[in-house]
Amino acid sequence: MSILEFLDHAFSKDYAEARERLLAAAKRDGAEVTTYENPNKGPNGETLACDAAWVGPKDAKKVLVTISATHGVEGFCGSGAQIDWFLSGARQGLGADMAALHIHALNPHGFAWLRRVTDEGCDLNRNYIDFSKPVPENPGHDELVGALVPPALDEATLKAAEDKIAAFRAKHGEKAFQAARKAGQYKHAHSMFFGGFGPSWARQTLEKIIEDFKLADRALVSVIDYHTGLGPFGYGEPICAHLPGSKGMQRVVEMYGDSVGVPELGTSSSIPLHGTSRELWNAKLGDDYTYVALEYGTYSTDRGRIALREDHWLHNQGEVDWNAPETKRIKEQIRNHYSPQMSDWYEMVLWRSRQIIRQTMIGLEKFG
Structure with missing residues (x-):
């Protein structure tokens, strides 16, 4: 089958x-599935769960790990890639001492409710800090919080918000604005890129998966975490989660080549962030893993900012009427930003996913 024939079977409507x-x-495919049920329900009362599907020998020394829906609404992309892995017969590429673990919908609440945040309202990839220590400060976000998520969406309020953002950009520059907006903040639970007041259900679930599948006991674990929203339309950038100079970064660069982006070196569509899952993987696996966030571009960051602004505003109003016209408009807007419902974008997702997975398998054989 051509890759186009997989599109309708891999990508889902919800x-x-x-x-x-x-x-x-x-x-x-004969996978062994372990289900971690979320205590909440979806917008139509459906069960929410993270499902972890294991393929291969239980004592495998090398493990490919894929993760979808770290950021909820971005899950359409990663879910499609994971389903494609099964449908395309990719398990045939597993070596004798190799296994695959597909973590589907790590943040099922955000996936079902078309939100980027978890059921606690936090950005999961800012949630992995040590909450027993002082949290990172973000004074730029403190200054802009009322403009980033204003109390209303009327014309006058939005104009005042945009004027304040424009003034901040003019005074401090674009790099400072993006850091203020999305590097991570731990004060404003109603705002964007909130890292939480403590470990989220999704974070605790990933910790449990690492323990349940004994990933710390493997010779090498290679993680592909699917994301969307940054970079050129349809291009999948493997963003290195390891710090410059680390063994993990050296392996990532050898595995994926010059397309690797490193936020700390300014070579990525992403900026350096607080509280990413690197802190968890480092604590659990040390140097015995590689990690890339496979980030697919969609539309401009300002378009994404507007989609997030309206979604946060909506949920700040209290209980959401899923069938209300305003809800439908806002949800369609955020869904289309993070998962363009276009066959050409879907095709680019699968092509790049297959390539990155192939490179990962070669790297596992070489370094594991």
Whole structure:
């Protein structure tokens, strides 16, 4: 089959369909699935869960790990890539001492509710700090919080918000604005890129998965965490989660070549962030892993900012009427920003995913 023939089977219309398709594909492929049920429900009362599908020997020395929906609404991309892995027969590429672990919908609440945040309202990839220590400060966000997520969406309020953001950009520069907006903040629970007041359910679930599947006991674990929203339309950038000079970064560069982006070196579409999952993986696996966030571009960052602004505003109003016209408009806007419903974008997602997975398998054989 050509890659185009996989599109309709890999990508889903909503979280419930994505989960159904993933579980069906995993069952056909003989995968062993462990389910971690979220205590909340979806917008239509559906069960929310993170499903971890294991393929290969239980004592495998080398493990490919894929993760979808770290950022909820971005899950359409990663789920599609995971389902494609099963449908395309990719398990045939596993070596004798190699296994694959597909973590589907790590943040099922955000996936189902079309939100980037978790059920606690926090950005999961800012949530991995040590909350027993002082949290990182973000004075730029403190200054702009009322403009980033204003109390209303009327014309006058939005103009005042945009004027304040424009003035901040003019005074401090674009780099400082992006850091203020999205590097991570730990004070304003109603605002963007909030890292939380403590470990989220999704973070605790990933910790449990690492323990349950004994990933710390493997010779090498290679993680591909699927994301969307940054970079050129449809291009998948493997963003290195390791710090410059580390063994992990050296392996990542050798595995994926010159397309690797490193936020700390200014060579990525992403900026350096607080509280990413690197802090968890480093604590659990030390140097015995590699990690890339496979980031697919969609539209401009300002378009994404507007989509997030309206979604946060909506949920700040209290209980959400899922069928209200305003809800539908806002949800369609954020969904289309993070997962363009276009066959050409879907095709680019699968092509690049297959390439990155192939490079990962070669790297596991070489370094594991």
